[in-house]
Amino acid sequence: MMVKKPLEFRLNGTEVAVFADEAENLLSVLRAKVGDLTPKYGCGQGGCGACMVTIDGRTVLSCITLAETVAGADVGTLAGLSGERLDPLQEAFMDGFAAQCGYCTPGMIVAARALLQHNPTPDRDQIIEAISDNICRCTGYEPIIEAIQSVVAQERAGGS
Amino acid sequence: MPVKIESMADLDAAAQVLAGDKTAQVLGGGTILMPRVNAGDVALRRLLRISDPVLRKMTVGGPEITIGAGVSMADILAQQGLAFLHPAAVCVGGPAIRNMATLGGNLFAKAPYGDLAVLLLALGTEVSLAGGRTGPGAARRDPIEVLFRQSTDARAPLVRAVHLARPKAGQVQFHKMARTNPRGPAVVTLAVSLEVSAGRIAKARIALGGIETRPCLAVGVARTLEGAALSEAAITRACAEVLRELTPRSDALASGWYRGEMAQLHLRRILQQMM
Numbered sequence A: 001m002m003v004k005k006p007l008e009f010r011l012n013g014t015e016v017a018v019f020a021d022e023a024e025n026l027l028s029v030l031r032a033k034v035g036d037l038t039p040k041y042g043c044g045q046g047g048c049g050a051c052m053v054t055i056d057g058r059t060v061l062s063c064i065t066l067a068e069t070v071a072g073a074d075v076g077t078l079a080g081l082s083g084e085r086l087d088p089l090q091e092a093f094m095d096g097f098a099a100q101c102g103y104c105t106p107g108m109i110v111a112a113r114a115l116l117q118h119n120p121t122p123d124r125d126q127i128i129e130a131i132s133d134n135i136c137r138c139t140g141y142e143p144i145i146e147a148i149q150s151v152v153a154q155e156r157a158g159g160s
Numbered sequence B: 001m002p003v004k005i006e007s008m009a010d011l012d013a014a015a016q017v018l019a020g021d022k023t024a025q026v027l028g029g030g031t032i033l034m035p036r037v038n039a040g041d042v043a044l045r046r047l048l049r050i051s052d053p054v055l056r057k058m059t060v061g062g063p064e065i066t067i068g069a070g071v072s073m074a075d076i077l078a079q080q081g082l083a084f085l086h087p088a089a090v091c092v093g094g095p096a097i098r099n100m101a102t103l104g105g106n107l108f109a110k111a112p113y114g115d116l117a118v119l120l121l122a123l124g125t126e127v128s129l130a131g132g133r134t135g136p137g138a139a140r141r142d143p144i145e146v147l148f149r150q151s152t153d154a155r156a157p158l159v160r161a162v163h164l165a166r167p168k169a170g171q172v173q174f175h176k177m178a179r180t181n182p183r184g185p186a187v188v189t190l191a192v193s194l195e196v197s198a199g200r201i202a203k204a205r206i207a208l209g210g211i212e213t214r215p216c217l218a219v220g221v222a223r224t225l226e227g228a229a230l231s232e233a234a235i236t237r238a239c240a241e242v243l244r245e246l247t248p249r250s251d252a253l254a255s256g257w258y259r260g261e262m263a264q265l266h267l268r269r270i271l272q273q274m275m
Ligand SMILES: Cc1cc2nc3c(=O)[nH]c(=O)nc-3n(C[C@H](O)[C@H](O)[C@H](O)COP(=O)(O)OP(=O)(O)OC[C@H]3O[C@@H](n4cnc5c(N)ncnc54)[C@H](O)[C@@H]3O)c2cc1C
Pocket: A045, A046, A047, A048, B025, B026, B027, B028, B029, B030, B031, B032, B033, B034, B069, B070, B091, B092, B093, B094, B097, B100, B101, B102, B103, B104, B105, B106, B107, B108, B109, B112, B113, B114, B115, B116, B153, B156, B157, B158, B159, B160, B184, B185, B186
């Protein structure tokens, strides 16, 4: 018989309670049990970054995170970044054509936002380093780097 | 049958489970094990999640450093007192991988992984095992090399922590050569530790990753350096010894021939930097 484990955590600030299957990964719990479809399933091997989320503010790859390890933790996904308005990174990705098929975009933006939270004025190399867990097969990365740089410039100038 | 996850609060109790069940394995950050779980690897039967705080403990202030096996690469990078380990810790995947990947898991990673393990090997690190022969709680210490002679994960001992002396300034150099940058799996990883006394090399330890499935020591290469001053002639002698001593493996990243060439090239560059 498949074991179900009760699991409670906060998702983007809201309490969540689900039953996780034995050895189920966090990506599967988020998508199939909570209904947050912003983290994507790319490789299931930790190699592409499409499933990136934060746990207590630190980026992780949810496909290789054992779901039960987030009990009591704060999980953040792309869905938590926008409220009434889009996150400036989302705007910049759209304006700068940094999303083509868009499959990598949630992971890229989660990685970029986590970077800006710890370092609001990263240089180009630090931006490249911050998105080095994330693979994009469409854009060639340059528009993504430029979109993040434009948000850095905007936030440094005090805009939003 | 899906893999069974068991949470355990006590390290020595977990060591006893591991000793009694060859199918059981410890789960560290899961960056190697969880892809196998996701792929439905039937060889994985029982994973132990150990919450014992001793695994996350670090003692960094004094001359002897202790780092728990459950400490992550990101935790190491956050410690200025461990700056000499940063060149290796920072090359383990990208930032999200480093938030997850533990030191303990790195010791058991197979090539092309195990970058931090290579540096720890060059530094003459010791490991303490949980539930060692001296009884639960009182762990014995072994040279880190004993882990790299282990052939199967199932028989791997449970590592509690690593212990090492703080190296002197300029004593150690690390280099990872990968084909994709900024992050990629290693073609070859090298770490060199030279203890110099009165202008001569008193002790050399040269560790390599990628050459064999696990990190290895080039004992013969080190021997050519010991007793000599670090000169161009000594470096040439040391590099010539590399392929006499080691037979690099081939895989999808690089042929054995290429690995051998790169090992010699990067050893030469490291030693020249240390001159
Ligand atoms: C995309 C990607 C990129 C990567 N890049 C790199 C890289 O550049 N360099 C690199 O070195 N590695 C890399 N890795 C591999 C891996 O992330 C690291 O080697 C990491 O340190 C493994 O640690 P872990 O805690 O995640 O291991 P786990 O997956 O938890 O465990 C790995 C093995 O170690 C054993 N183990 C864990 N802790 C202990 C312990 N205390 N005692 C005994 N056995 C233990 C487990 O039982 C298992 O057999 C990469 C992985 C991925 C997915």
